[in-house]
Amino acid sequence: xxxxxxxxxxxxxxxxxxxxxxxxxxxxxxxxxxxxxxxxxxxxxxxxxxxxxxxxxxxxxxxxxxxxxxxxxxxxxxxxxxxxxxxxxxxxxxxxxxxxxxxxxxxxxxxxxxxxxxxxxxxxxxxxxxxxxxxxxxxxxxxxxxxxxxxxxxxxxxxxxxxxxxxxxxxxxxxxxxxxxxxxxxxxxxxxxxxxxxxxxxxxxxxxxxxxxxxxxxxxxxxxxxxxxxxxxxxxxxxxxxxxxxxxxxxxxxxxxxxxxxxxxxxxxxxxxxxxxxxxxxxxxxxxxxxx
Numbered sequence: 001x002x003x004x005x006x007x008x009x010x011x012x013x014x015x016x017x018x019x020x021x022x023x024x025x026x027x028x029x030x031x032x033x034x035x036x037x038x039x040x041x042x043x044x045x046x047x048x049x050x051x052x053x054x055x056x057x058x059x060x061x062x063x064x065x066x067x068x069x070x071x072x073x074x075x076x077x078x079x080x081x082x083x084x085x086x087x088x089x090x091x092x093x094x095x096x097x098x099x100x101x102x103x104x105x106x107x108x109x110x111x112x113x114x115x116x117x118x119x120x121x122x123x124x125x126x127x128x129x130x131x132x133x134x135x136x137x138x139x140x141x142x143x144x145x146x147x148x149x150x151x152x153x154x155x156x157x158x159x160x161x162x163x164x165x166x167x168x169x170x171x172x173x174x175x176x177x178x179x180x181x182x183x184x185x186x187x188x189x190x191x192x193x194x195x196x197x198x199x200x201x202x203x204x205x206x207x208x209x210x211x212x213x214x215x216x217x218x219x220x221x222x223x224x225x226x227x228x229x230x231x232x233x234x235x236x237x238x239x240x241x242x243x244x245x246x247x248x249x250x251x252x253x254x255x256x257x258x259x260x261x262x263x264x265x266x267x268x269x270x271x272x273x274x275x276x277x278x279x280x281x282x283x284x285x286x287x288x289x290x291x292x
Contacts, residue, residue: 103127109232151212159275163208167201233271
């Protein structure tokens with residue numbers, strides 16, 4: 001039973017079947033397949049399940065394809081300033097694009113967790129567009145420091161547990177699964193589940209540390225996160241369509257809210273900051289109304 005539960009058992013069974021097929025179809029069929037199976041045996045001997053190896057190979061191929069796509073899209077990127085706008089040149093086919101300064105509705109500085117630790121990120125410009133999706137953002141493929149001011153209103157330390165709720169649940173589920181599994185092999189296979197939970201916990205902690213709002217010189221700056229990216233959105237107050245203060249039952253008890261801002265970039269696009277004190281959020285709203 002232990003032999004059939006090992007990662008090599010499937011390869012052993014496949015080898016016997018291929019040996020019979022090789023006798024029927026000839027050596028030209030069996031030789032390349034035997035080479036593939038032997039590589040699978042070597043991987044299994046190292047203690048790496050073939051399925052995990054296959055997933056790793058697929059992820060590596062996907063990463064290389066994404067790298068090639070971005071290279072073809074942004075190779076030779078150059079930007080020139082013009083009296084009334086910006087001229088972009090990008091891609092191997094030398095695609096040119098001109099954006100008027102008056103058409104830019106928002107500037108967004110984005111970071112992943114590694115870039116946040118390096119204090120670097122990428123800047124995108126959101127021009128005005130029609131329709132629900134609006135115009136595509138213009139990414140400036142160059143790492144830079146955050147050009148926007150720090151937050152003047154930010155979540156309190158008491159709101160940190162709400163940021164860590166989801167990674168805490170995932171971490172607890174992973175530990176319970178590892179504890180319930182009897183087989184050491186299966187338990188070792190479940191250990192990698194702790195990595196995404198820990199990564200998410202680190203990302204949410206960085207999100208809380210960076211979250212906040214600032215209003216300066218006719219612009220509002222929102223430091224928030226979306227999925228696994230941190231961002232700072234700089235939006236002229238005149239381009240704001242709507243600001244909503246949203247509260248769930250837990251936020252009503254704690255006196256906090258989620259500040260959600262709809263800008264003139266697209267009909268369904270919004271930027272938000274979670275766990276802001278309700279009184280401070282209303283003060284920000286009043287400040288925007290006065291400057292508008």
